[in-house]
Amino acid sequence: MxxxxxxxxxxxxxxxxxxxxxxxxxxxxDKSLAIIGIPMEDNVGLSSGYRMxxxxxxxxxxxxxxxxxxxxSHPVDVDARKKIDTSxxxxxxxxxxxxxxxxxxxxxxxxxxxxxxxxxxxRGASIIALSGDQRSVNTVLETQANSEKLSxxxxxxxxxxxxxxxxxxxxxxxxxxISNGTLLAKNTAFLTPLSTSPCEFLTQYRGQGGxxxxxxxxxxxxxxxxxxxxxxxxxxxDSLVVNLDLSAFASPLHGMSSKRRFNGVSVTSLQSVMTEIxxxxxxxxxxxxxxxxxxxxxxxxxxxxxLVTVLLGYIYGRLGLLTSLKREEN
Amino acid sequence: MKSGECAINLxxxxxxxxxxxxxxxxxxxxxxDVVGVVGMPxxxxxxxxxxxxxxxxALRRATTRLVEEYLPSxxxxxxxxxxxxxxxxxxxxWILDCGDADIDPVSVEQTTEAIxxxxxxxxxxxxxxxxxxxDHFNSYPACLGYSRALSKIDPTHKIGYIQIDGHLDFSxxxxxxxxxxxxxxxxxxxxxxxxVKENMVWIGVSGWVDGGELELIESMGGKVYSSGDxxxxxxxxxxRLALExxxxxxxxxxxxxxxxxxxxxxxxxxxxxxxSGITPKNYCDILDVIAxxxxxxxxxxxxxxxxxxxxxxxxxxxxxxYSVLREKMLRPVK
Numbered sequence: 001m002x003x004x005x006x007x008x009x010x011x012x013x014x015x016x017x018x019x020x021x022x023x024x025x026x027x028x029x030d031k032s033l034a035i036i037g038i039p040m041e042d043n044v045g046l047s048s049g050y051r052m053x054x055x056x057x058x059x060x061x062x063x064x065x066x067x068x069x070x071x072x073s074h075p076v077d078v079d080a081r082k083k084i085d086t087s088x089x090x091x092x093x094x095x096x097x098x099x100x101x102x103x104x105x106x107x108x109x110x111x112x113x114x115x116x117x118x119x120x121x122x123r124g125a126s127i128i129a130l131s132g133d134q135r136s137v138n139t140v141l142e143t144q145a146n147s148e149k150l151s152x153x154x155x156x157x158x159x160x161x162x163x164x165x166x167x168x169x170x171x172x173x174x175x176x177x178i179s180n181g182t183l184l185a186k187n188t189a190f191l192t193p194l195s196t197s198p199c200e201f202l203t204q205y206r207g208q209g210g211x212x213x214x215x216x217x218x219x220x221x222x223x224x225x226x227x228x229x230x231x232x233x234x235x236x237x238d239s240l241v242v243n244l245d246l247s248a249f250a251s252p253l254h255g256m257s258s259k260r261r262f263n264g265v266s267v268t269s270l271q272s273v274m275t276e277i278x279x280x281x282x283x284x285x286x287x288x289x290x291x292x293x294x295x296x297x298x299x300x301x302x303x304x305x306x307l308v309t310v311l312l313g314y315i316y317g318r319l320g321l322l323t324s325l326k327r328e329e330n
Numbered sequence: 331m332k333s334g335e336c337a338i339n340l341x342x343x344x345x346x347x348x349x350x351x352x353x354x355x356x357x358x359x360x361x362x363d364v365v366g367v368v369g370m371p372x373x374x375x376x377x378x379x380x381x382x383x384x385x386x387x388a389l390r391r392a393t394t395r396l397v398e399e400y401l402p403s404x405x406x407x408x409x410x411x412x413x414x415x416x417x418x419x420x421x422x423x424w425i426l427d428c429g430d431a432d433i434d435p436v437s438v439e440q441t442t443e444a445i446x447x448x449x450x451x452x453x454x455x456x457x458x459x460x461x462x463x464x465d466h467f468n469s470y471p472a473c474l475g476y477s478r479a480l481s482k483i484d485p486t487h488k489i490g491y492i493q494i495d496g497h498l499d500f501s502x503x504x505x506x507x508x509x510x511x512x513x514x515x516x517x518x519x520x521x522x523x524x525x526v527k528e529n530m531v532w533i534g535v536s537g538w539v540d541g542g543e544l545e546l547i548e549s550m551g552g553k554v555y556s557s558g559d560x561x562x563x564x565x566x567x568x569x570r571l572a573l574e575x576x577x578x579x580x581x582x583x584x585x586x587x588x589x590x591x592x593x594x595x596x597x598x599x600x601x602x603x604x605x606s607g608i609t610p611k612n613y614c615d616i617l618d619v620i621a622x623x624x625x626x627x628x629x630x631x632x633x634x635x636x637x638x639x640x641x642x643x644x645x646x647x648x649x650x651x652y653s654v655l656r657e658k659m660l661r662p663v664k
Contacts, residue, residue, distance in 0.1 A: 063378070063602075064538065066540075069505075071501065071502075071503060071504065071505065072501075072540050072542070073540055073541050073542030073543075074540070074541040074542065075538045075539070075540065075541060076538070076539060076540075076541035076544060077537065077538055077539075078535050078536065078537065078538075078539050078544065078554065078556040078558070079556050079558040079559075081544075083541050084541075250595075252595055253593070253594075253595035253605065254595065266607060267605045267607070268558070268607070295639075299379075299636070299637050299638075299639070300594070300598040300599075300603075300637065300638065300639075301379075301598075301603065302594045302595060302598055302603060302605070305594060305603050305604070305605060306605055309537055309538075309605060312538060
């Protein structure tokens with residue numbers, strides 16, 4: 001069922017992710033893909049503004065709400081030439097809105113995030129969390145690890161840097177979760193991380209079965225190879241949590257992340273990877289790392305376009321509408 | 331229409347730029363093979379991020395700076411570091427800036443007629459209309475005038491068409507904007523009587539598109555070369571293939587340049603950004619090949635300077651125009 005039957009101006013109406021329907025917690029079930037905004041950040045210093053990301057991502061996503069627009073036929077990737085039947089999206093994708101963390105202290109905000117994620121996961125729904133910076137990632141992982149055995153993939157962002165010191169950083173990086181056994185290194189991977197890790201971390205992490213794949217390696221990997229990697233990573237776990245950070249892309253493409261890099265992955269490569277990841281039982285995808293308030297960037301909007309483009313492959317994959325973006329030659 | 335010519339030559343510059351610092355003129359002053367510039371300062375037919383109504387002004391400003399920088403008046407000859415060779419300025423009157431069409435923001439029909447009447451007049455006089463957008467819808471009235479003129483000159487004349495664009499712009503209608511907006515210009519142009527549908531070619535289309543539109547283009551014999559094709563085959567090879575297809579059964583070529591075919595990382599000042607990976611160099615390579623062929627009429631669209639605080643969008647767009655007009659602008663030094 002289409003959301004509406006007549007044409008509307010593109011930006012009009014209730015702002016939801018990809019024009020999905022706004023729903024309540026009671027509406028979702030194990031077939032649902034729940035959209036949740038977490039407008040939260042470590043808002044100190046010169047780079048504040050990440051908390052505006054959920055709204056910015058929703059604004060850009062409305063361009064791709066084909067399922068809600070009767071004038072469009074069906075989306076197709078111009079290179080892959082695979083038709084996407086979007087008719088089921090309206091029933092399965094539900095925008096639950098933002099978690100009201102504004103003005104709350106950290107622990108209260110974290111508890112609220114935990115409560116919401118517990119409630120959604122109890123209903124079996126898969127989640128796309130539109131978040132601010134990466135501070136929400138640990139909260140989500142700690143919450144879900146209480147009831148599920150997790151595997152974890154981080155795309156972009158830093159690798160943990162406090163591993164060898166044994167001192168969790170102020171931001172409680174993922175390494176603290178590995179150190180305390182919440183996550184097993186062999187069930188985690190860092191894809192296209194920024195090149196800031198000490199060698200000691202990599203040696204110890206890899207020694208315990210953890211994997212680090214550079215942007216260059218990711219661009220060259222075939223999707224059957226990536227599938228093998230993903231299956232091995234998620235073996236003996238209940239679900240996969242993925243953190244997609246804008247810093248996976250080269251900074252000059254967007255200028256909207258405080259994590260600078262010049263060797264990122266291409267949107268084409270990452271969209272293929274995200275489509276493949278979408279084939280697995282991902283419980284939560286957390287989108288982070290975009291600051292739409294960087295001077296001048298509020299009108300440019302390149303970061304949200306990159307992220308939403310990549311998310312499309314994941315969403316179609318997660319909903320079973322697309323298995324790969326590789327074109328089948330006749 | 332505007333006229334911005336500075337009459338007294340005391341080294342002062344007109345505050346109102348013209349394209350490449352050319353002479354301002356009325357459309358009735360156009361003569362054979364002269365490029366007639368028509369401004370289309372309208373973005374009322376864009377559905378979201380407006381700002382392209384400042385495009386003609388920005389293009390005139392940026393191309394004037396480009397001439398001052400590349401071809402300073404105190405030099406007679408110039409070395410082209412990109413293409414090689416020594417060149418001199420073409421002092422003949424090869425371009426005239428006819429000012430802007432009268433835009434009616436509440437009447438797409440009147441805007442269409444205002445633009446079309448100017449490009450028609452340019453072509454009827456034997457000139458080459460170059461229309462400056464504006465959002466990409468304005469490409470339709472620009473091509474409409476070109477089409478009408480050719481119908482009058484030769485009812486059997488067939489037009490080939492190349493659209494360099496991140497999008498297909500082949501919708502029949504778009505929401506409240508109806509049939510006339512920046513997502514429908516390609517479709518409306520395909521309906522013109524002397525456009526050969528099977529000669530229509532798109533270059534640089536990226537990512538997710540409407541499957542129905544793609545099927546329709548290919549079923550009518552048109553070609554779509556994606557940004558992926560540009561990376562796989564090379565920009566020049568794609569341009570060669572596109573040119574071959576567009577000119578197969580046609581008598582002249584119309585070129586529509588939407589700057590949003592380029593990756594927004596390079597050029598964010600445009601209404602509908604894509605991440606195509608196409609670089610400004612790729613775009614110029616495509617234009618270098620197409621410019622070798624005679625282009626009967628053209629437009630450039632979606633330059634929205636207010637969406638790019640860095641100002642590089644208008645500078646790159648000016649260079650695109652330089653690429654496509656370089657051979658008219660310069661003469662090789664023997």
